[in-house]
Amino acid sequence: xxxxxxxxxxxxxxxxxxxxxxxxxxxxxxxxxxxxxxxxxxxxxxxxxxxxxxxxxxxxxxxxxxxxxxxxxxxxxxxxxxxxxxxxxxxxxxxxxxxxxxxxxxxxxxxxxxxxxxxxxxxxxxxxxxxxxxxxxxxxxxxxxxxxxxxxxxxxxxxxxxxxxxxxxxxxxxxxxxxxxxxxxxxxxxxxxxxxxxxxxxxxxxxxxxxxxxxxxxxxxxxxxxxxxxx
Numbered sequence: 001x002x003x004x005x006x007x008x009x010x011x012x013x014x015x016x017x018x019x020x021x022x023x024x025x026x027x028x029x030x031x032x033x034x035x036x037x038x039x040x041x042x043x044x045x046x047x048x049x050x051x052x053x054x055x056x057x058x059x060x061x062x063x064x065x066x067x068x069x070x071x072x073x074x075x076x077x078x079x080x081x082x083x084x085x086x087x088x089x090x091x092x093x094x095x096x097x098x099x100x101x102x103x104x105x106x107x108x109x110x111x112x113x114x115x116x117x118x119x120x121x122x123x124x125x126x127x128x129x130x131x132x133x134x135x136x137x138x139x140x141x142x143x144x145x146x147x148x149x150x151x152x153x154x155x156x157x158x159x160x161x162x163x164x165x166x167x168x169x170x171x172x173x174x175x176x177x178x179x180x181x182x183x184x185x186x187x188x189x190x191x192x193x194x195x196x197x198x199x200x201x202x203x204x205x206x207x208x209x210x211x212x213x214x215x216x217x218x219x220x221x222x223x224x225x226x227x228x229x230x231x
Contacts, residue, residue: 002065003031004059006070007074009074009165010133011038022230023229026230035052035165044162045129049082072099095185097217103203130160138154139151186208189212211224
């Protein structure tokens with residue numbers, strides 16, 4: 001298999017490196033992608049969700065990857081859902097790790113319920129149409145209980161998320177209709193998901209595979225996350 005790893009909001013491909021190294025050590029291919037606008041020096045203005053989906057599809061096709069398993073973390077579950085519908089016989093599987101699985105026509109912002117208005121207002125007020133996260137929110141929601149030094153190290157890698165990535169939706173059939181295996185790996189202590197992990201996994205007809213840790217378990221427990229994804 002060739003695992004193509006997609007990060008969550010504010011993150012880059014770097015967040016998947018500890019898991020990706022383990023996938024390669026197990027004999028698989030591994031590629032970690034950073035979405036447009038989320039590398040230092042990128043211009044995030046005007047980017048839409050379709051740009052992230054296009055980026056994934058283009059990367060797979062340009063590298064001529066086969067037996068691809070798309071793996072998305074958190075927000076990354078949204079663009080891999082879109083890309084999966086376009087990869088045809090290159091696609092061998094889909095894996096969600098503590099990831100959001102959208103209903104048809106549902107954006108990340110809409111899934112966050114009362115927070116949707118805040119997100120839209122924040123994006124509208126931003127000069128480049130992005131939305132960031134402050135250290136306190138990140139530490140409490142995404143890395144609770146971890147040493148502050150570790151929290152700071154990860155936080156310092158984050159970039160503002162292009163607003164279109166959060167506000168746009170895709171009107172697509174469920175990925176379970178594609179006909180490839182689907183896996184949902186859930187961090188047991190994750191408190192940052194927009195819906196309960198069991199409910200999200202049920203949307204694609206699977207039961208979650210539990211792993212230790214919180215939302216950033218791909219960094220704090222990469223061995224366990226890799227083992228669950230490579231089953």
